[in-house]
Amino acid sequence: MALPSPGPDPWRLLGGFLFQLLLMLPLPPATGTGGQGPTPRVRYHAGDGHRALSFFHQKGLRDFDTLLLSADGNTLYVGAREAILALNIQSPGIPQLRNMISWPASERKKNDCAFKKKSSETQCFNFIRVLVSFNATHLYACGTFAFSPACAFIELQDSHLLPILKDKVMDGKGQSPFDPAHKHTAVLVDGMLYSGTMNNFLGSEPILMRTLGSQPVLKTDIFLRWLHPDASFVAAIPSSQVVYFFFEETASEFDFFEELYISRVARVCKNDVGGEKLLQKKWTTFLKAQLLCTQPGQLPFNIIRHAVLLPADPSSGSRIYAVFTSQWQVGGTRSSAVCAFSLADIEHVFKGKFKELNKETSRWTTYRGPEANPRPGSCSTGPSSDKALTFMKDHFLMDEHVVARPLLVKSGVEYTQLAVELAQGLDGSSHVVMYLGTSTGSLHKAVVPENSSAYLVEEIQLSPEPEPVRNLQLAPTQGAMFAGFSGGVWKVPRANCRVYESCVDCVLARDPHCAWDPESGICSLLSGSTPSAWRQDMEQGNPELACAHPMPRSPRRQSPPQLIKEVLAVPNSILELPCPHLSALASYYWSHGRATIPEASSTIYNGSLLLLPQDGVGGLYQCVATENGYSYPVVSYWVDSQDQSLALDPELAGVPRERVEVPLTRVGGGASMAAQRSYWPHFLIVTVLLAIVLLGVLTLLLASPLGALRARGKVQGCGTLPPREKAPLSRERHLQPSKDYRTSASDVDADNNHLGTEVA
Incomplete structure (x- = not known):
């Protein structure tokens, strides 16, 4: 890249030299969540003013681990450390404390607790x-x-x-874990509490238990090893006749060199009353x-x-959405x-064949014997026979697996929590929306289309410090x-429609x-009574069909801008034209009307166009984004010189204009200073x-001639050796080449070109 032609102004020469140094600066690393998988279209950092959030905390x-929504949806009950709160969430903004x-x-x-070597802090x-x-x-708490x-x-x-009165407190063993670090789950169904937790102080006795209500208290048998000692429960979901428990444990049916963790779904019937003699x-x-x-x-995950x-859902029926991780870190992530x-x-698998343990080989195999009627483990009415109960003691594991393919795979991220809802689009169709909490305090909003993989609408960093949701x-x-954290509760609006300032951006967000x-x-939030004139395209995200002003498909054909920002080019300065990146899925490039951008006086740094004001650099500059096959101008600048304003192109007549000030880097005196970002630190570093x-x-x-002279002096001074050192000690030592002159593997380059020859 050639330097500007020298002139009488020394500040112009200095500006050109500084501009060339700026071209040598490395680009800053890209921010955001790394790893493979769908990229969030929009990212909000902690404290970003473009995403309105509310944070409730109490001194x-x-x-703030446990959240419960009231039946009317106006109160959020929160279980914290040694306190329970009732929050009013009706009003916008920060939830208000009703009482605690x-x-x-x-x-x-x-x-x-402290005497048993647990931390009092x-x-x-x-x-x-x-x-x-x-x-x-x-x-019930x-x-x-x-x-x-x-x-x-x-x-x-x-x-x-x-x-809470002290005399009303009851024993909670089997309903709550001993250790706050242990995972657990509980659900109330028909007045009965179904819980999955650890049942002892050491955390080695997992249990599924039913308490409260009119039915008898039931639990899993510890001695029959229905659950592995390290079972970890994550969810309990009721169905019509049964309650499903989801957990993770070490596999007992597989024999590998290392322990294999697998995910399970367990089932118990609501009408189970236990056995009379057995169980x-x-x-x-x-x-x-x-x-x-x-x-x-x-x-597998x-x-x-x-x-x-x-x-x-009328089309697919009830579905259970679950988040998984893998015990193997592929590529270190x-x-x-x-x-x-x-x-x-799931119901089909529980109606299939059983597994049984061969006590001679200690291996699990498929049970192929006869089945009793009614089927063991079914939710039939009446007590089961002793024969059926004896069969159930050893045949509690199903032979088939419940298999599903991932809707969303994301590397470099650990999802810890999940919430799912159905959102109705403008055309009346329903779309599955997932909210995913991560181990670093972020919230992902994902949409699952009917016939394609899920995509991420946005990523919101809630916690300033990395901590799990x-x-x-x-x-x-x-x-x-609402997202619970160690220090409080975040309130996050489901959508942030106002951030999409154009029809194209609103439609592309999907x-x-x-x-x-x-x-x-305005890009607005959908409500129950939405006018038919509103625009949305959830299937393809096609702005050409949805928006009133169609956008061209070719990335090099430009549509007229909606607003032109007029900028004054100040002599002896470097002009910076910022380009806001509205979408992480788009690619961006700069154009200069119908001509190419002059390379000798411009460069792109961190998405912004840097211009060195010279003759011929004025005119229209546009930052154009291309996404989903469509191109649209993100921002348009008209650069005027200080001496004489340029006339606008006739094709741009009628387009609104706005005089703005952009960041400048001053090189010499005599120029007005409007700098918002200075490149002098970079200049000093370079x-x-x-x-x-x-x-x-x-x-x-300087060192090379001195080294040569020293080497020559050493050669001249060692011409005579002592008589004992003139001959080698042996023939083998004489024939052995010096280690310092042997070519190694490092002497061959990546193209296998030999860089030197071996010296004996």
């Missing part, structure tokens, strides 16, 4: 782990209670929480099967993190996947998502909650580096 409270009740562990329990508290709505007037689980009913009065107070309908979330030719039920399992497929609670009536209103010229390089080269040049 002195930590660990404290539920600390007793001092005796805390002392016992992080563990010996009452962490709320179960918070469910028992009826219209009571909640359970907590770790300093490694001594406890439960209690909480009375409600106009959505306000009444204090008393134990489940008689407990069955479990393997969940397999995998894609062809790849290692074998560790389940969370699962939720999407209500029945952990990957995540989302799979959807049909309830019909503890819980997600969707509030449809409020149009918001957010089912957003549509373009041509009358107001100058210092250049001086260091020149000093190094000069040192080498």
Whole structure:
């Protein structure tokens, strides 16, 4: 790239020299979530003003882990460390505290906890782990209670929480974990609590248990090893006749060199009453099967993190969406996947064949013997026979797997929480929308089309510091998502339609909650009564069909700009024309009217166009984005010289214009200063580096003659050797070549070209 022609102005020469140094600067690294998989179209960093968020926190409270939405959708109940809160979420903005009740562990329990070598600073508290709505007037809550689980009913009065009386606190063993770090799950169905947790202090006794209600208390049998000691529960989902538990454990049916973790779905019947002689107070309908979330030719995603039920869809029926990770880190990064399992497929597997353990070989094989009628493990009415119960004690594992292919695979990300809803588009069709919480405090919004893989609409970094999302609670009536963290609760509106400032941007976003209103010229949130004139294209994201002003398909054909920003080119300065990157899925390039951008006086740095004002650099400059096969101008600048304003192109007549000031870097005196970003630090850095390089080269040049003289002096001074050293010690030593003169593998370049010859 040639320097500008020298002139009488020394500042022009200095500006040209500075401009050339700027071209040598390395580009800054791209930001955002790394890894393979769909890229979020829009990313918001923590504290970004373009995404309106609200954060509720309470002084002195930590660990906002458990979230419960009231039946009317106006109150959010939050279980924190030693406290339960009721938040009013009706009004926009930050949720308002209705009231709060404290539920600390007793001092005796805390002392016992510390005596058992648990931390009095992080563990010996009452962490709320179960918070469910028992009826219209009571909640039911359970907590770790300093490694001594406890439960209690909480009375409600106009959505306000009444204090918990000490004499009303009950034993919570089997309903809440001892250790706050252990995963757990619980769901209330027909007045009965179905829970999956650890049942002992050491965390080695997993249990599925039913309590409350009129039915007898039932649990899994510990001695029959229905569950592996390291089972970790993530979700409990009720169905018509059964309750499904989703968990992860070490596989007992596979024999490998290393432990293999697999995901499971277990099933118990709601009408199970236990056995009369065998399996008393134990489940008689407990069955479990393997969940397999995998894609062809790849290692399976074998560790389940969370699962939720999407209500029945007329086209596909009820489906369970679950997030998975893998125990194998391919390429040094952990990957995540989302799979959807049909309830019909799960029911089909539980109606299939059983596995049985061959006690001679200690291997699990397919059971091929006769089956009793009624089928063991079925939800038949009446008590089961002793023969059926004996069969169930050893045949609790199903032979087939519940298999699903991933809807979304993302590497470099660990999904920890999931929420799913159906959003109705402008054409009346329903679209599956997933909200995914990550281990680093981000929230991903994904849309699952009918016949293609999922895509990410946006990524929102909620937590300024990397920490996992503890819980997600969707509030449809409020149009918001609530995310629990260690320090508080974030309120996130489901959609951010106003950030899309043009019809093209609004349509390309393919957010089912957003549509373009041509009358107001705003991308607005869809509501129940949406005018038919609004624009949206969820299937293809085609702005040419959806928008009033069609955009060209060719990336080199430019549509007229909607607004022209007039910029004054100041002499002896470097002009910076920023280009906002509205979409991470688009590619961007700069154009200069119908001519090419002059290379000698321009460069692109961090997406912005840097111009060195010279003759011929004025005119129209446009930053054009190409996405989904369509091109549109993101921003348009008209550059005027200070001496004489250029006349606008006749084709641009009628386009609104706006005089703006852009960042300038001043080179010399006599020019107005409007700099918002200075490149002088870069200039100083490059100058210092250049001086260091020149000093190094000069040192080498001076050192070479001195080295030659020293070598010559050594040769001249060693012409006579002592008599004992004139002859070699042996012939072998004389024939052995010197190690310093042997060619190594490093002497051959990447193209296998020999760089030297061996010297004997």
